[in-house]
Amino acid sequence: MLYAIIAVLSAVLFVLGVRRDRRRIANAVWLGLTLVFAFLWLVSRDDLPVWLDDAIGWAVLVGVLGAVLVLPVALIVNGVVMLRREGRGLANLLSLLTGVAIIVLVAFFVLALADERTWVHAVVGSLVIVAAYVAFLFVSLLLYSIIYGKTGRRTGFDAVIVLGAGLNGSRVPPLLASRLDRAAAVFRREVAAGHAPLVVVSGGQGADEDVSEATAMRRYLIGRDVPEELIVLEDRATTTEENLRYSRALLTERGHTGRTVAVTNNFHVFRTAVLARRMRMRLEVIGSRTAWYFLPSAFLREFVALLARHPITHTVLPGLLVALYLLLVLR
Template structure:
């Protein structure tokens, strides 16, 4: 049994590496890593309890206990408290816009879920409602597993390190304050500038493409403001280009690809820079636009990360909405059918 489990774990690792090295821009990589991790933990537990080595048993039991604690009622409550505290800090440091209230909304939702688990709503429902209750719980589990796969894929993508052989660096816009580059956008430009100078020491310098249109409350396009920022930092004008028609990340990639194709044809290397929380989703848009570009991310303030990741996950779900509608619709449809059958049978 131990040998079979070890072989299965090793095969899962090979599949993970093959998928990630082929293309790190896959949500599938998160699922494959989580599968490998669970198999590896199971292998270690089986190995530990097949021997008399106490330290090995402790090493394997501790992560399992942490995992069980994190998904328990206590873990759910601790997450709620953390999200409420984060929402308070975020709204104090940033603005009270809806986009900055996502961690607060999630905290309220989890608190309600926490209370429902304590109350055990099931005991107040008629027996024939059990399938519908179970289906609702199954949907929550489905999105929890999907979120786990997304977070793992996101973390794995952070280890991506492009080579210093790029022809272009696409800098993605994120909005201006009038005509000024705000700190969030500046961090993206600085990341590109840092890569530019590092590559310049070992190869030909890349061309920086600043991508972003002009918003209704902005005095000039994001691309123009970003270019000016980079020129002030010492980047030569001939090593910059601007793309000022895009209004979202997909258009950033699409229009930038058109510019690169017009300069180099189809044979070139390119990367993009954005904030690390936006990195994985941006890579999916790059793939959708037909670019082989990988990304590098600039650091984001720790307090901003939870709210930003919630927004990223919502956007990822929206990108795959047809798939999720099918899954959720199937679960609800079967649950409703079983509920009707239960009602019919119980009232015979």
């Protein structure tokens, strides 16, 4: 019964949080807690039909085997693909490193089962608790990011901000092209509805780029029948936060007070929304499609970036869980 009460309370807080502001990280946490305690309530019941009880058991077994066997191998394979297609940057190593970390943790856990020393159990148990904390947050944020990206306003915008991404010299690569294609589609939909929004292309020039991202983006959109006079160039930004801040300033200069939407890739939508909330910007964020092989590392990178915004919280909370576990094990 306790699990059911906690699940209901978490669900209520999730709904209230979404109604208050869809861009809150806490919404993802309440969603995760709702699912966890609803599952615990379900499996703790002793009045389930036999077929449902068996189905849950098989589902748990498949999930565990998938998490400890299939997932790490898939992440390592994805990491190799990323290295071959995108280069050896640290961000491209994230899926490979995560896969290796899962394998190492599983190996330590299996070895600890055969070891009777208390300190070994304490160390491995602490690692498992930290890993469970990180996994809970990652899955919660991933699920809520998907929900956020599939909901919200899709029409009625007076301005469109397109966030930049890296160029190949002066050429727009597929990742950035997908954002621009989505922005062009939004523009055409608004034109069909009777008004043409301003389109802000935002992105500075990197050391390995021949022109600013904004310049290449404007050229791309003109080729997609977006009128040049409606495209606003923002060519200073080097981060997502600067994309939003500088674009807002340009729109304010032009007297814009209507609804705004930011366009980025689907994996980047929720972090962009969180940043916009922190900057007190009222805007929607919508995402474009991303190549399948790019998604695991991209979501991991976004997850790390979100955790890095609250380092104390995500140090203290798992630290308290580990301390409680050690008190129980070593007493």
